[in-house]
Amino acid sequence: DIQMTQSPSSLSASVGDRVTITCRASQSISSYLNWYQQKPGKAPKLLIYAASILQSGVPSRFSGSGSGTDFTLTINNLQPEDFATYYCQQSFSTPNNFGQGTKLEIK
Amino acid sequence: EVQLVESGGGLIQPGGSLRLSCAASGFTVSSNYMSWVRQAPGKGLEWVSVIYNGGNTYYADSVKGRFTISRDSSKNSLYLQMNGLRVEDTAVYYCARDRTLKGYCTSTSCRYHYYMDVWGKGTTVTVSS
Numbered sequence: 001d002i003q004m005t006q007s008p009s010s011l012s013a014s015v016g017d018r019v020t021i022t023c024r025a026s027q028s029i030s031s032y033l034n035w036y037q038q039k040p041g042k043a044p045k046l047l048i049y050a051a052s053i054l055q056s057g058v059p060s061r062f063s064g065s066g067s068g069t070d071f072t073l074t075i076n077n078l079q080p081e082d083f084a085t086y087y088c089q090q091s092f093s094t095p096n097n098f099g100q101g102t103k104l105e106i107k
Numbered sequence: 108e109v110q111l112v113e114s115g116g117g118l119i120q121p122g123g124s125l126r127l128s129c130a131a132s133g134f135t136v137s138s139n140y141m142s143w144v145r146q147a148p149g150k151g152l153e154w155v156s157v158i159y160n161g162g163n164t165y166y167a168d169s170v171k172g173r174f175t176i177s178r179d180s181s182k183n184s185l186y187l188q189m190n191g192l193r194v195e196d197t198a199v200y201y202c203a204r205d206r207t208l209k210g211y212c213t214s215t216s217c218r219y220h221y222y223m224d225v226w227g228k229g230t231t232v233t234v235s236s
Binding site: 030031032034044046055089091094097100 | 152166167218
């Protein structure tokens with residue numbers, strides 16, 4: 001099975017900041033990587049798929065990059081509504097494991 | 108409107124069985140990959156199972172042999188039959204629609220990206236004596 005490891009596990013930032021979250025796969029997954037955002041008590045929301053394709057309706061301040069084993073989610077100009085938990089997920093092979101999550105908190 | 112609504116959760120004793128349902132509207136379940144994802148209290152997301160549009164099914168090791176994913180075209184619904192429930196199965200269970208995007212291809216086959224673009228609000232399963 002492919003294991004997904006995110007770093008950091010938590011992160012404090014301020015409105016207007018630029019933040020980067022990293023996701024590492026235990027083996028190469030090419031670009032088969034998705035990113036989701038989850039707010040407390042809500043279902044996850046798709047942000048980015050295929051490592052770098054922005055889901056329709058997601059603000060352009062979100063971007064994804066990477067290939068192989070190392071991936072990043074970048075959020076530019078943080079907005080109050082961006083404080084949430086972020087998860088990566090690989091779709092290269094089943095089981096389609098998620099990372100453990102990165103909680104983004106207000107500084 | 109594209110929507111998923113889960114039901115069937117509840118309190119169940121260890122060893123018991125439960126069947127979760129996920130009613131879809133605005134799209135056809137059988138034409139899509141469909142997944143179940145769960146989240147234990149205070150924990151992260153855990154992928155549980157997927158059914159492909161062709162009918163192939165796959166499971167997380169933690170539920171293999173105990174859970175069964177299925178669908179009913181006439182009801183446009185997805186299901187998760189859960190047997191032999193354990194305390195550690197306690198979680199919110201989400202169903203989700205997977206969209207696919209053709210990735211790289213060899214001369215004989217293609218590998219597809221798939222990603223969960225529509226989620227239900229979840230149903231809570233509590234396994235406790």
